[in-house]
Amino acid sequence: MANTRGATRRARTDERLAEAVSALLREHGYAGLTIERVAAASGTAKTTIYRRWASKAEMVFALVVHRADQAPPIDTGSLVGDVQAIAERAVAVVAGDPGRDVLPGLLADMAGDAGLAARLRDAFVGAARDDIAAILDRAHDRGELSEEADADGFHAALLGIPYAHVHLLANDATGHLSERLAEQLFRLLPLAG
């Protein structure tokens, strides 16, 4: 093949970088993760890292958040099931292991970099948006909703409520978070009957 020139080498480097980032994130958190440390921990030159990503945020997003984002679309057959499923998924991402520690930092870095913000939102938020649209559409078709639902408001509640629980209120009741969220989301929908 043609483009297999440095592919193997590159893949191995990618591997080491991903491992280093995960480890450092666990050990020092997002704020304590620096390009310098990643380079040292992975035995890589800083140059190599900058050739791949333009910033720490992009790197973390690519290696940690995006990787976890390859989930299949939700379709349980009923609105109840779908909302429960998506609530669970949202709580996992926002309050679960990599996201909980990484999101605040990522959001802060987005503030100063419009390009990063756009890319990050596209990938991270866009997927959920499509899922939500599909879920509400099907529910509407099944007659479970009496009128057009506010997808955007639903989306904001889906992500914002667990985010607020974890980062603003410091509620540790993570255990029940997804059930409580599902219940709240239901109340927000214009249920038929």
Added chain:
Amino acid sequence: MANTRGATRRARTDERLAEAVSALLREHGYAGLTIERVAAASGTAKTTIYRRWASKAEMVFALVVHRADQAPPIDTGSLVGDVQAIAERAVAVVAGDPGRDVLPGLLADMAGDAGLAARLRDAFVGAARDDIAAILDRAHDRGELSEEADADGFHAALLGIPYAHVHLLANDATGHLSERLAEQLFRLLPLAG
């Protein structure tokens, strides 16, 4: 008076610092705000700043967030009015002028500093918590609520929904945010009748 030792001088310095921080925040955002710049812009020595606050986050919190936090309790006489009022206030704080630019950075800095996190939450979130409890209590007494409401869930929605709109979804429809939020909050309450 007794301890008026350096009080006048101190007050004048405080003034200059507050102005400099506001200006720099407007101009460079939270990330671009540095102690060094604050010192330069205010004609103050770094030492003087560190004598007051232990970090940029504490400084910004004290000068920007805390100052705006001296609002009177909400009591319009009806649940509808109260919810609208508190929604408006939450949107103002989360999506309004200082908060919108400052909160993501502040939340990110809280991740690495438990003490700061506690103080910030106490002041910023505690006030709202009390307001919410009072509003729901009165509504219950008036018979507007059929059962005990979930104050915590309400709180999370109150702050999280506008936060998600602004920082996760990048919805610029700030104009209607507070009305939409008030409507959503209503749906979350166990209204009587």
Added chain:
Amino acid sequence: MANTRGATRRARTDERLAEAVSALLREHGYAGLTIERVAAASGTAKTTIYRRWASKAEMVFALVVHRADQAPPIDTGSLVGDVQAIAERAVAVVAGDPGRDVLPGLLADMAGDAGLAARLRDAFVGAARDDIAAILDRAHDRGELSEEADADGFHAALLGIPYAHVHLLANDATGHLSERLAEQLFRLLPLAG
């Protein structure tokens, strides 16, 4: 009389300062002695210190070196005895307890401050110069010297040789320093017969 107003008080403060300086000098050396620390250790305000001396060097000189300098003139009756006595005294000052630790710092500070240098030299070196002149004069009168001796060269040897032993060569043979010095000084003189 007029200026007896705050004399008692002043004397007490002087006392505390002298003690603090000695203690700190012993504990931290000249380089580690700071006005700030002296103020703290003596329970004195920095202002009070600056009201007395213009710099650390002046303070140390006044409190440590000058105090020790109030010795009676040397006159043992013979050149041998006089040289031994002055050698002993020089070794005590240069290699003895306060001087050994203080002189290098003092000399360094003199480099940048001509006024300090002049005052310090006057007091510290002037006394010895007079002693030397007297000793050599008397020896000449007694016929112990065959010709006019080089007082300046004698002076340089008197101070420079022990200084070099202690600070340049790091010879710890402090015990015999003064005898060896006296012997060397003798060789430098144009002894009669």
Added chain:
Amino acid sequence: MANTRGATRRARTDERLAEAVSALLREHGYAGLTIERVAAASGTAKTTIYRRWASKAEMVFALVVHRADQAPPIDTGSLVGDVQAIAERAVAVVAGDPGRDVLPGLLADMAGDAGLAARLRDAFVGAARDDIAAILDRAHDRGELSEEADADGFHAALLGIPYAHVHLLANDATGHLSERLAEQLFRLLPLAG
């Protein structure tokens, strides 16, 4: 070759640093020489300087004193000539251009740093010690000395006498210093005949 990675670049930087240090030393003296100023004057980053030396003293020693120390051993064929030569050399180092301004500061900084002191003494004083030993040995072999000479005392006089002239007595008769020193050194030796 192996470690020729950044050698060229490094050498150029070294050059600029040496020049800046010399210039600043001339202009501001040792006390007025700061790492910050060296960085500014050389167009270099402070980091780059700290990567090379741990302190101002080490830097000055390396760039100013050590560089001048690469002199060939003394051997004029006679004790007279040798002593004159080494006296001249000592006066040049102690009272001459870089040393005169640099030594007091360097000696003061040595007080607080044993490691620096040892290295500095090794390089600066060790060379002279070997020279002295060789000179006295040869003179003894030639029969110019009647008995074993005190090399250590000679060394202390060699360095200490000019040091005292310059820094303690402030004698500006630098012109004749080396001749006067040579004469004094002679008197200290146990000359034969």
Added chain:
DNA sequence: CTATAAGCGAGACGGTACGTCAAGTCTTTGA
């Protein structure tokens, strides 16, 4: 026996430099 002036402490401040960390760029080279 008391008024008063010298002396003092306490803080707050603007500044300079420190030594460190990380960001991001530039130069050289080795495979």
Added chain:
DNA sequence: TCAAAGACTTGACGTACCGTCTCGCTTATAG
């Protein structure tokens, strides 16, 4: 010939002292 390694500049960090200033309290002695 191009990707890495390594040296670099820049900017900010948080700290230690510097030397100055202002204020209001102590205190011992002169009258």
